[in-house]
Amino acid sequence: MTYFQRGLLAAVFMLLGLVFWPLLAVGGLIAWTVYSDIRDEPERKRQEAEIEARLNKPITVEDMRRSCESPAEEAFFDAMVSAYGMTVGPGCIKGDGIQLRTQIGLGQLRIGRGSAWRQFRGDFLIDDKLVVEIDGATWHGSPDAMARDAARDEVIHAETYTVLRIPASVVFATPAEAVRRVEDVRRRLSVAA
Template sequence: MSNKAQAKKIVIRGVLTVICIAGGFVFPLLFLLAAFFAWTIYSDLTDPKPTAPPGDAWYTRRWTVTAEDPEWKTYFLRFCESPAEEAFLEAMINGYKLLPNEGILVGSGLELNLQVEHKPYRVDFLVDKWLVAEIDGAAWHSSPEAVERDRIRDEFFVVNGFAVVRIPAKIVFTAPGKAIETVRTAVAGGAPSKKVVTTPPRASVAQSLLQAVKSVDKFVSEVEAGVTKASEIQSAIGFSRQSFAVEKMVTDSAIAAARNVVDLDEKLAADPNLRKNFDAVYARLEKAQSLRAEHGTKEAPTITISPISRPATHPDPDINKAIVVSYSILINDRSRYFDDVRKQILSDPRISAYVQSHLERQGCHAVWAQIMKADPAVVAYE
């Protein structure tokens, strides 16, 4: 079952729980039904079902290959997204004598997984389920924007109980032994401390129902806490979300206008008569604009976009964690959006000057600068 489908069922059962509680004051037996619904909601929230792995044939091959297959290494190398990642994986395999075991690599007391999703991110390598190893190419991780984005990403993983090491691609290529030593030192330092979670003994049906009745109040309290948390998140990053929305609006408008101009230029170039008529109309428009300027007509208003800034630390640790995660998602979405815009402009250089002119006429110079500073990593994957 997908996460969306499960969330929808939880919401429906929550509504039914509230209805049964309200009806219970008239028909007391409805309290038991409300308790049952609340218990199933609590069970789903505390015991999420694992997501099935992709059914892709090539993906499945990685998860089924064994060390007896002489080509087993190729099924893992193909998951790497850069030559530096391939070199690091080769070094780890040789340094730790790693062998495949149900889709991961194990050996010499170490476990290595790669391209592991932990939404909203995906890590290059995950060592022993707690050490995130990122291989950084200088071209993609040296700009101030990339450094800030990496810092936010690392903070997200640290908040969620991981440790992070970043290894420059140059080190992987020139001194792979040093890259392995970086991992070895981090592993020797031990995993970050985590809260111990114990599984309570199985309760009887009567005890379960009693606990479910008690959980009704807890459920209501959690709903109230969720509303409070959402309100605090909106207060912390609401302006940043609004700024990103305006950035998208003016950028999409600029690209659409640029494509219209390019299409018009093509039509005018193909039809001399149309070009002649257009030039005549355009000349009249310019004259009218000149007259308006002489009579003191005001220029078109510009658009002001507030800069996106990192939210302040919230005194409540749980709410602060939620704010960090939400801000990380916002920054990640914004980065991907501008990377996509940059790809569009690079794929059709004719629109570049028009997009820049359109944005700057609206006073959105910073948006154009952001487009030009977009992370080239996405472009390199083409």
């Protein structure tokens, strides 16, 4: 609703509040929300412009590589950059028909009983459809870690992404195989679309 429509609704409720007093409070509440929104609009617009600028800011390959959180992620990143000739893009790096982002916020997950919800990130996002997770044996090898990863995958799938998990050992031993796995999933996604 526009400010005018909400203001008109507040006035109607306040007039009706002369007959049925609880409606006066409802009208006052609506009027207060209109006032608050008008007062906060400049700050909200500034924040939206800042977010838009950050999303579209050109990012260099070096800047993005620094956001990798493990040697395995760095190795995968280097393999993708090399395979696709990636360079600067708006909010991502691009090359040969592919775009790549790192450390993308994906959702919230409760880890363990009674614990709080925690935001989690995906290692890589390719073409805004494919989440690539690089799984090291130390962090992802235990039964608890596998259950946590399965729960994360459910959340990611619910947000309409596809998940590809690549073991760190594959990335280190044969980086080309990791790139081939990404290409296979990208091909399947383009056929399904």
